[in-house]
Amino acid sequence: MLAFANAKINLGLNVIEKRADGYHNLETVFYPVRLYDVVEITDAAKVSCQIRGIDIPGEMTDNICLKAFNLIQKDFDIPAQQLTLLKHIPVGAGLGGGSADAAFLIKLLNTKFKLGLTITAMEDYARILGADCAFFIRNEPVFATEKGDRFAAISLDLSGYFIVLVKPPVHVSTAAAFGTLQPAFPETGLKELIQLPVSEWRKSLKNDFEHTVFSKYPEIARIKEQLYHAGAKFALMSGSGSSVFAIFEQAVTLPQLEKDNQVFYNI
Incomplete structure (x- = not known):
């Protein structure tokens, strides 16, 4: 089975x-x-x-x-x-x-x-x-x-979008990601923010691990930048990293990112 x-x-x-x-x-x-x-x-x-x-x-x-x-x-x-x-x-x-x-x-x-x-x-x-x-x-x-x-x-359906995932050749330790992170209550809770249109997530949703991880692995930050440059409506590191996902309105190919990373399309 x-x-x-x-x-x-x-x-x-x-x-x-x-x-x-x-x-x-x-x-x-x-x-x-x-x-x-x-x-x-x-x-x-x-x-x-x-x-x-x-x-x-x-x-x-x-x-x-x-x-x-x-x-x-x-x-x-x-x-x-x-x-x-x-x-x-x-x-x-x-x-x-x-x-x-x-x-x-x-x-x-x-x-x-x-x-x-x-x-x-x-x-x-x-x-x-x-x-x-x-x-x-x-x-x-x-x-x-x-x-x-x-x-x-929660009521959330992203099936009308195309989700792309990029995994660089980097392994991020969750313990290390927590190492210098400073916990803090957000001004607006995520449960409220997630109800905003996807087009508004870029200025509203965040991942608190990004600051710590990006400072140690700037190549992950560059991946996020490249995804937005390619037209993503929203991009974010998942969990404590190292993968970055992006939400697109149309199917895309990202040959430049494929050179050094694993790229998974329409997941």
Whole structure:
């Protein structure tokens, strides 16, 4: 049994305050996009995980999908499975690829073994694994708060636009992105700003990580500038980077950006 686990982008991201537990409260809008990993589970003699496609740094025992499987197996009598990931979503890009893989694995296990988990229950499991992981259970546009794991539904449809994603050959550490960031409450909340026309987002929506990341990686800032020069209605770094997405009213090709970066069209 397999599933196609999609990425997300952040339409605005405000880091509001440091929490007592060491995390940060934030507000953002998660929006699902059409860029996919493939997650597959098959019966096996022992639990294992195979990665194909893009390499994932770190030890296999730290893989978030293995952690998701162990989390569910702890509470349910699930037989051993081979987990196979075909990685296509860039790593270290602010796109939530690993979180998506884990969330879709939880949904696969729930379906295959008829666990009877509700949406809310699956979200609760996913929250244990990562701040944005729970978003991928419902996988619909949401206004997210607290650590990025509490959601309010919003009405938002960008299907009439063309979304382009540019991933430079840079890996941005989320911890490093938080390093010199100064949390602050925005003058106007993102939930209100996201209701403005897309043509007004450029002067209203921001990503608080851009200042820190752009100062260390000016090539990412240049990508954003090039996207606006190419006619984007809105462009922003996603999450803590390093990818930058842009919203266009018409289909485009960006050969200059393709020279040094991965470019994904109409996602």
